[in-house]
Each structure stands twice: as C-alpha cells, then as structure tokens.
Amino acid sequence: MPLELAFELMMMLTSGCALLVSAWLFWRARSRRSMKALAGFGVMMALWCAGHVAVFYGLDTLGMALILANPLMPTFFLDFAIGFVNQGPGQRPWLSRLARYRGLLYGAAVLVSIITLWQGGGGIIAFGPFEHYFVFQGSGWFNIGYTIFIGVLAHALLLWGFVHHKGNRRRSIAAMFAAGAWGLLLATSFIFPSLGLHWYPWPMLLLPSYVLLLVYGVVRYQMLEINAWANRALLWILMTGLLLGLMALFSAMAGRLGMQALAAVPQWQLWLYSLLLLMLALALYRPVSALVERLVYPGSRLDEQLLETWLAQLRDASGWNALAQTAERLLARQMGQAVTIRLLTQTPFYEPGPGLELWCLHHAQGWQFRLKGFDDVTPGMRLTAEVFGSLLATRCGLLERSLQLAEAERKRVSEQHLVELGGLSAAMAHELRNPLNIISMATAGLDAERKNMIQDQLKRADRLIADLLTYSGQLQIQARAVPLEPLLKSLQPQFDWQRVQFDYVLPANYTLWADAYRLQQVLTNLIDNALAFVRNQPQGHIRLEAGDAPGVLWLHNNGPAIEADMQGRLFRPFVTRRQGGSGLGLAIVQRIMEAHGGHIRHRNDAGWPVTFEFSFPEEPAS
Template sequence: MPLEFAFELMMMLTSGCALLVSAWLFWRARRQRSMKALAGFGVMMALWCAGHVAVFYGWHTTGMALILANPLMPTFFLDFAIGFVNQGPARRSWLSRLARFRALLYVTAVLVSLGTLWLGGGSIIAFGPFEHYFVFRGSGWFNIGYTIFIGVLAHALLLWGFMRQQGNRRRSIAAMFAAGAWGLLLATSFIFPSLGLLWYPWPMLLLPSYVLLLVYGVVRYQMLEVNAWANRALLWILMTALLLGLMALFSAMAGQLGMQALAAVPQWQLWLYSVLLLMLALALYRPVSALVERLIYPGSRLDEQLLDTWLAQLRDTDSWHSLAREAEQLLARQMGQPVTVRLLTTAPRFEPGPGLELWCLHHKQDWQFRLKGFDDVTPGMRLTAEVFGSLLATRCGLLERSLQLAEAERKRVSEQHLVELGGLSAAMAHELRNPLNIISMATAGLEAERKAMIQDQLKRADRLIVDMLAYSGQLHIQPRAVPLLPLLHSLRPQFNWQDVQLELTLPENYQVFADPYRLQQVLTNLLDNALSFVRNQADGRIVLAAGTSAGELWLHNNGPAIPPDMQARLFRPFVSHRPGGSGLGLAIVQRIMEAHGGHIEYRNNAGWPVSFMLYFPEEPAS
C-alpha cells in the first residue's frame, strides 16, 4: 500500500470516526452543554483531517483554511473542560464567570484562524511519498502557538479539577490525561516537516484511536452503554486477531498436512476471507440473537431502560395502596393484559382469581413474590413477571422500613410532647390548687348565696385544672344534641363584659352535636380569649353566628389582628398572643374539636379582624 494513500486513508477514517462520535455525543447528551462542546471538538477534528485530504487532492485553499482553523479545536475542548470541571465540590464562581466569556474565546479563535489564512500562514510542499503536504510558514506559527496555549490552558484546568473532584469525574479526568498524552504523541509528527525535518509522520496513522480513546475516557464513567459498547468492540478485536493468527498458523501447516491446494493460496487472501467471514458474523449477530430470543422467550422485551423506568415509578410511591396500583399499571402495560397485584403482610386465606395475579408476601423478615395464573402464558411473559416481581418485592421491603421509621418518629415526637406537657400540667395544677383551697376555706363564714357563687367558680376552676391535666392524655366525650342559645345565656354571667357588646345571631332552635361539658369549655375559652383583647376598646364587639352548613359556628371580634408570624402556630401549646396567657387555651379547644371529629380554623378573610370557624359533625365521632 503506498504510504501517501495510507496517510490519506487514516485521515479519512479519523474524520469519519470523529463525525460519528460527535453525532452520537450530541444526541445522547443533548441536555449537557459540556458534552455538546466535546461534540464540537470532534467536528473540528473531522474538518482538520478533511483539510489534509483536500490538500492531497489539490484543493489547496480549502485544505489550508480547514487546517488553519485548528485553534477552534482546543477552544471547544476548553469550553468542555469548563463545564465538566465546574460541577459538584469543584464548582467555583470564577469558573462561572469564565463560562460567560465562551463567546469571546470562540471569536478570538475565528479571528486567529482568518488572520493567519489571510497572511499566508502556510504553504504546500512535496517531500518523500507526498506530492502535496501542508507546512506552517510565518504567521502560521502564531496560529499553532495559540492552539497549543489554549490546549495547555484546558488541560491545566482539568488538572485543577482532578485535585478537587472525586469519584467518577476524577477518574474521567485521569483518563482524559492519558488520552491527551497519546494524542500529543501522535500529532507531534505532523509538525516535523514544518521544522525542516522531512520525516514520514508514522504516528499520524494511529490518529483514529485518539478520538475514540478521548471520548471513551470522558464518558466511560458517565454512560453505561459506552462501557457495553467498548466491551463488545474489544471482544471482536481480540477475536479478529485470534482468527488471523490461526489462519496464518493453518496456512503454514497446510502443506505438511497434505492440503497442497490450500497451502498455495496467498496468506493475504486467507486473511481477507477470514475478516470478511468475521464481519458477516458480526453483522448477523444482532438479528440472529434477536430471533433466538424471540423463539426461546417470545414476547419478552426487557432492557436496562425499561428496568430503570420500573424502578423510578415504584420508588415514587409512598403507600401500600399507591404501590399496588402503580405496579398493576406497569405490569399490565408491559404484558398487554390486566394483572392483579396483591401486597400481603400475612399468608392469604383465599384462592386466586381466574386472571393473572402477582402476590408479594411478607415472610419472616423478607418479602417474596408468587405468580398465580401464569402457567399457560408464554415463557417471555413469565420471565417479565418474574423480573418485575423481584423488583416489587425489593420495593416492598424498602417501603416497609420507610413507613416504620416514619411511624416511629411520629410516636417519638408525640410521646415527647405529651411528657413535656404532662410535666407542665402537673406543676401548674399543684401551684393553682393550693390558693384555690385557701379561697375555699376562706368562704366558710360568708352568707350562703355568696358562698355558693364562689364555690361554683372554684369548681369550674378545678375542672379547668383537670382539663389541663387531661390534655396530655386522651379525651373522652359523650356527644349529644345541645341547644346553643340556652348554653350561651348560662355562660354570660360568668364574664366581666364591661362595655363589650355580645351579639348572638343564631336561630332559636340552633343546636350542635357535642359533649355539653366540652362544648361549654370550648365556648368559655374562646369568649374569655376574645374578651381579653376587646374589653378595653370603646366599641368592642363579639359576634357568635351560625354558618351556612349544619354544625358550623363562627365567632368574630373586632380586636387587634393576629400577627402573620403567629397565625401558623396559633393552636400549638404554649403559644400565646394574650398578655398573661398560658398558651393552652386554643390548644385545648383544638383537641376538644378534634375529639368530636370536627375542627377549628382561624380566618382573616371573613370581614372581621379576628374570626374563628368551628365545625361540629352531625354524627358522633367514631
């Protein structure tokens, strides 16, 4: 093979490889700017090699323009290095600022290329086997110097990233350095004729390997399919080398074995036939493998992307119901027919239905799956169900542990809250009951009517203490239909209204389904809380009104609005906006409402500065 033709063939092969790899990179990593820049590097290398081919065919102007555009190659690589390094722990603000000047780097590279082309930065000479070969002249040395400078800057940035990155990205940078050293060794021989050393550029014949090694070094730790492709490529290369060696050995021994006709066949023809046979086997491997898979496992189409999709969809579920529903949809979509999924924590006591069923059973400390009704399906569909069942069983175990941790944390927080509240309640009860006992003894000499009034209030105070103690435990209610107006009229004398106006806009027969004693406690706490804010206002008003729905009650007052930062924690214990308040009043009200199966809400959009909406269900809480 003529040496000039060998060089031309390698340039064309490098150009084709670079274009194919760049197209694949751009398609596979279209959302990663750094990979797009690497694809641009491959395109520029393809154009650079095409420039040499153009020179060989006498298209000197076009070829020189493409070769002198080589500053764009390291510029694309520098763009890639900036984006590749500026991630994770190595992310720096100065790299982000440098990234904003990408356009300036490209403009500079274009200006250097056009300037050296206009100033005649190269010429075409003939030496050795080459009739047309490009060499640098004059301003062309500035072109190659700028190219080397940008390349060194890009690799220095990668070196900086290597010292700060970890894991796969650090390994990728190390692989890039190895590929860069190989590329520098190959490209050095291209410069020799420009220096007057008319040597044949033997290393340039291996240039196609540089593109593949560089890209593989970058993405091998990022994309799994690249490693699979490299594994297949290495396998076929080794098989080709082994086959060529066996053919050479067989050709040498054919004469001794009595096969004179075979021994007379030129060795290169045997090699050519062997390579053609191997290429044919490579071309038929995929369709034959797919045909065999369809014959053995008809209907089975399992691949890595499908498994990743299944894992992602199952991982997004956060309850047993949603996990079973999602599993049914995924498996039915893959198999083309309905499949029932059952998640069972105990052994089932029922027989499977007529359709296809996948059971996930909790057995001792593990989850296992069983297939029901899959005896008559194809082997491919059964394989699909088995793979999916294994993934589902694993997800069941993870979800079980996640729910157990969440429940344990909820119980821990609840128990800690009750312990703290119980301790505070006990301390307050002790401090309050001592003065109440003294007041009770002091009423011994009073007249009967006044003594009875004081004793009633002492009993009420004692009930409030009991309720405060009960807040840390469980509330027991006995709901029934309670007329609201008579209860409110009985509560009115207990408060010091001063000039506050109480308006009851309730129907005469309005009633709620509640525990009378707990309902009295709710209304007492709310009215007392409202009075503490509106009692000193000249136009203080408190309004109790029926809502639009049954069991709905509104309490409005025109006191000062509650600050926004306190609204979100208004019903938490020990939070008080009231001077001298304990911070338990609204918290107790909320607990009583929830014990009834209802709720209380603070509203600031009802036309009043402060509004509370209470809802009592029509049926008793279960």
C-alpha cells in the same frame, strides 16, 4: 499495505469517527452548552485530518488551510472546559465572565489561522513513503505555539476543576487528562518532519482512538447509555482481533495440513473476508436475536420503554394497597388475563387459588417473589411475570424503607410536640393552681352549701389540671407481674357505684405484665367513664373479663351505644360525650397503653352495647 496508504486511511478513519461522535454529542446534549463545544472540538479534529488527506491528493491550498486552522481545536476544548467546570453549586463569577467573552477567544483563533496562512506558515515536502507531507514554516511556528498555549490553558482550568469538584465530575476530569496525555503522545510525531526529523509518524496511526477515548472519558459519567455502547464496541474489537489472529494462524498452518489452495490465498484477503463476515454478523445480530427470543419466549414483548413505564407507575404507589392494585392492573394488561398480587410479610398458611398469583414475601434477606399457578402458561408469559416480580420485589423493599422513615419522622415530631406540650402544661398548672388555692381559702367564711358548691368546682378544675399533666408528660413504664384481682378489690371502694353492678370474670391468679401505677390509672379512667353513662341506667352493669389471648382484657357496660361518628374520634384529646368531662380520660389511657407496647380499641361485636378491648404485652420469658 503501503505506509502512505495506511496513514491516509487512519486520517480518514479519524475524521469519520470525529464527525460521527460530534453529531451524536450534538443530538444527545441539545440543552448542554459545554457538550456542544466538545462536539465542535470533534468537528475541528475531523477537518484537521481531512486537511492531511487533501495534501496527499495535491490540494495543497485547501489542505494547508484546514491544518493551519488547528488553533480552533483547543479553543473549542477551552470553551468546553469553561462550561464543564463552571457547573453545579460551585459556580465562580470569574468563570461566568470568561464564558461571556468566549467569542473573543474564537475570534483570536480565527485571526491567528488567517495570518499564518496568509504569511505562508506551512509547506509541502516529500520524505520516505510520502510524496506530499505538511510541515510548519515561518509564522506557522507561532500558529503551533498559540495552539499549545490554548491547550495548556484548557487543561490548567480542568486541573482547577479537579481540585474543586467531587464525584462524577471529578472522575470525568481525570479521564480527560488521561485521554489528553494519550493524544499528546500520538500527535507528537506529526511535528517531527517540521523539525528536520524525517521519521514515519507511527503513533498517528492510532489517532482514531484519541477522539473516542476523549469523548468516552467525558460522557461515561454523564450519560449512562454511552457505557452500554462502549461495552458492545469493546466486545466487537476484541472479537475482531481474535478472529484476525486465528485467521493468520490458520493461513500459516494451511500448507502443513495439505490445504495448498487455501495457503496460496493472500493473507490480507483472508482478513478481509473475515472482517466482512464479522460485520455481517454484527448487522444481523439484533434481528436474529429478536427472532430467537420470539421463538423461545412467544408472547413476550419486553423492552426498555415498558420497564420504565412499570417502574414509574409502581413508584407512584404510596401504600401497600395502592401498590398491589397498580401491580395487578399492569401485569394483567401485559398478560391479557387477571393476576392476583399478594404482598405478604410472612409465608401464608393458605393454599393459592385456581387463578394466577404473584406473591411478594418479606424474608430476613429482603423481599422475594413467587409465582403460583404459572405451570401451564407459555414460557413468554412466565418470563414476563418473572421480570415484573423482580421489579415489584425491589419496589416493596423501597416502599418498606420509605414507610419506616415516615413513621420514624412522625414519632419524632410527636415526641417533640409532647415535650413542648409538657412544658406548657406544667407552666399552666403552676399558674392556675395559685389562684385556685386563693379561691379555696376565700371560701372559709361562707355558708356550708355555697362553700361545698365552690369546693366541688375547685376539685373538678384540679382534676382537669392533673389530667392535662398526665397526658402531656413523659411516661416512664416499670413493668412487672401485677396480680389483677387484688388490684380490682382495692379500687372498688373508690367509686360511687350507687345501684350499678360490677363484676369480673378472670382465671385464677390472673396477672398482667404492666406498670402497677399506670394500670391503676387505666382501670380507674375506664371504669369511671363507664359509670358516668350506666349510673342512671336501670340495672346498670359493668363487667371486666379476660379476652381471647394472654394480656387481653375486655371491659363491657350496658350503657348507650357510641354513635358511629364518634367511634373514630374516641381517643383524641378533648373529645367527650360525658357531661362535665375533660375529654382526656381515653386519650390518657391510649398513651399509657402505647407506652406499654400494647393497644386499646372500641368494639361493638362482643354482645354488649359498649366494649373496650385493651391488651398488654406478654410477660417475657425468664
């Protein structure tokens, strides 16, 4: 191939690549001013290369005008650098002011271009294989000097941004510097004939790579889709190089293998045929791939938009039930039949039902999915379920971590609230007990009946203060094995049973792993609360018995059943049905049980009007 033709083709290729990349940038970054400036840089690069082509065809005036307009190229790049660096939280006022005066920079570039063109800043010479080649003359050196100055200024601004930015923006700037060094190396040979060095500009044959590398280095950290495009482009470039090498080797070996007719074919024709076949394969790859996928996986219609829809709707589910319902609806809509979704923290012991089921199981290594009942479905349906199961398992892991963080934050706020409440309660107790003591001392001279009435009310107030301190204070649990029967016998004399029957049904030597003092508080509060309701009942009865699991106790009484609207609020502070009660008894019991790692709940299915079930943790193995 003639060297002049090779240079001309490379200039055309660079111009075409620059225009295509600029159009893509302008379309993809409509709202980003800096990317529009980079697109302008690409357009000017295309016009600069077109100027060389115009010179080759004898259009000297047009060609020189386009080449001498090269100050606009670094001006567009400087505009891009200003906008790219001055983004994010680190914006600088001086850069914002510079951006407002960008019009002056463009005006100066246009003025330099016009003056150098008017004063004959370039000429056309012939050397080597070139009949027409542009060289700088006279004022043209000012043109190239101004161009270099603006380019250096733009890269100095990028260097400043590299120092002050982090993350992807800093990586983009580093990629721009690497591409700029490559572009400088390639463009240096363009100016040699202007210096009297009539060397063929070999490096400029690689100029198309500069535009692509520069734009790719900028946007690869900003737009993820460009990386997928670059991956495909690099693959096809490598395939092209490999194919051309194989064809060259085959052409050289054809004569020795007895294929004289093939050996007589010019090598460039073999390369051309190979490139045409490769381009045809590239054009047919997507439709053939889609056809093969439909044949292998009939009924499967998975694309990026569908996956994004699935991810968005699964992300909106804020709880396990909502996530399972959303997943069932999405998968059933895609497959055209009902699918049961089960989100399980451990492997179940039951067998799957007759329909289609997708299980998401929690293992030590994370969430994984399993398909049940999919043996007879088409491969396309199974592929759809597998892709959906993978997305659902990922979402289960994210939701689990989100709920754990929310629970940790709730506990932190609750503990902080209790600390504040504890301090407030201690101060109130101190302030209240002082006047109560004074009132108690003032009753010394009163008659016995009035004195007893006042003392009873003072004891009630003191008990309320003690309950408030217990509820709001920090609970320190020192658990050990506590025999329950001796503790019950020691508590019984403390209560005014009147005619209420109390008994317990416990295994021999029954023990609980608990704090003895706090266990006594739990039993005292629960029995005292039950007595308040059954003491006036005919044949009042309270029974404590062991539950159906170790550490579980049931406390029954035959008092009036608890209303349905009260059952959900029983353990809240200051909620009570008891006349004269503080409303803290059950709330204190719940706090003590939670401090042990246990729980308490109300039950109405144990055969008694009222039953409280409270459980303590099992005694750890020695």
